[in-house]
Amino acid sequence: MMKIVLISGKRKCGKDYISERLHKTLAERAQIVRISEPIKSEWARKLQLDLAALLSDGPYKEQYRRDMIVWSDEVRSRDYGYFCRVAMEEALARRPTPYILVSDVRRKNDIRWFRETYGSDKVLTVRLTSRPETRSARGWVFTAGIDDVPSECDLDDFDGFDVVVANDNENDQESIDQILETMQLK
Numbered sequence: 001m002m003k004i005v006l007i008s009g010k011r012k013c014g015k016d017y018i019s020e021r022l023h024k025t026l027a028e029r030a031q032i033v034r035i036s037e038p039i040k041s042e043w044a045r046k047l048q049l050d051l052a053a054l055l056s057d058g059p060y061k062e063q064y065r066r067d068m069i070v071w072s073d074e075v076r077s078r079d080y081g082y083f084c085r086v087a088m089e090e091a092l093a094r095r096p097t098p099y100i101l102v103s104d105v106r107r108k109n110d111i112r113w114f115r116e117t118y119g120s121d122k123v124l125t126v127r128l129t130s131r132p133e134t135r136s137a138r139g140w141v142f143t144a145g146i147d148d149v150p151s152e153c154d155l156d157d158f159d160g161f162d163v164v165v166a167n168d169n170e171n172d173q174e175s176i177d178q179i180l181e182t183m184q185l186k
């Protein structure tokens with residue numbers, strides 16, 4: 001049975017890092033899906049931006065991040081599952097895998113779409129948490145317009161994540177295996 005792991009957490013909580021570690025352990029049984037990928041590629045097409053620069057972590061990304069959030073919110077207000085659908089269709093067309101790790105879940109409506117589309121029994125919600133000091137040490141700086149808008153805060157009051165993982169320390173393989181065990185993916 002396909003299992004879709006929805007990974008969320010505030011900026012610099014380690015969504016990418018933990019997703020990559022889980023992926024490495026699950027290997028060919030899993031793939032990482034990013035909802036932000038079709039958002040970035042459509043936005044780049046729209047503005048004829050350099051996609052490679054946009055996908056990297058440079059200043060370019062921050063510069064366009066705010067405008068992109070506003071535009072993608074408009075698209076979502078018409079169709080809340082739009083970007084989730086495109087990301088999943090592209091991923092499954094590329095290569096269907098039993099485990100899907102969605103590494104950038106940000107909204108209650110994302111979770112809603114996955115549950116409605118695939119059934120709640122196939123969807124596992126994972127919340128990563130890190131202390132503000134940890135996030136700062138990883139380069140996070142509070143930025144108005146990014147850290148205080150729904151794309152960052154909508155899931156703050158979501159009740160009932162299936163798994164909550166505190167990600168403040170370096171993870172050895174044992175702790176990654178532990179996370180997989182908690183998720184019953186091992």
Ligand SMILES: Nc1ncnc2c1ncn2[C@@H]1O[C@H](COP(=O)(O)OP(=O)(O)OP(=O)(O)O)[C@@H](O)[C@H]1O
Pocket residue numbers: 009010011012013014015016017018138167168169170171
């Ligand atoms: N458990 C960990 N051990 C060591 N380094 C970590 C750990 N978790 C995260 N990091 C490091 O912290 C930084 C931020 O992590 P990451 O990019 O995964 O966060 P994110 O939640 O995806 O952030 P954003 O929302 O800004 O994209 C990265 O350099 C990553 O390698």
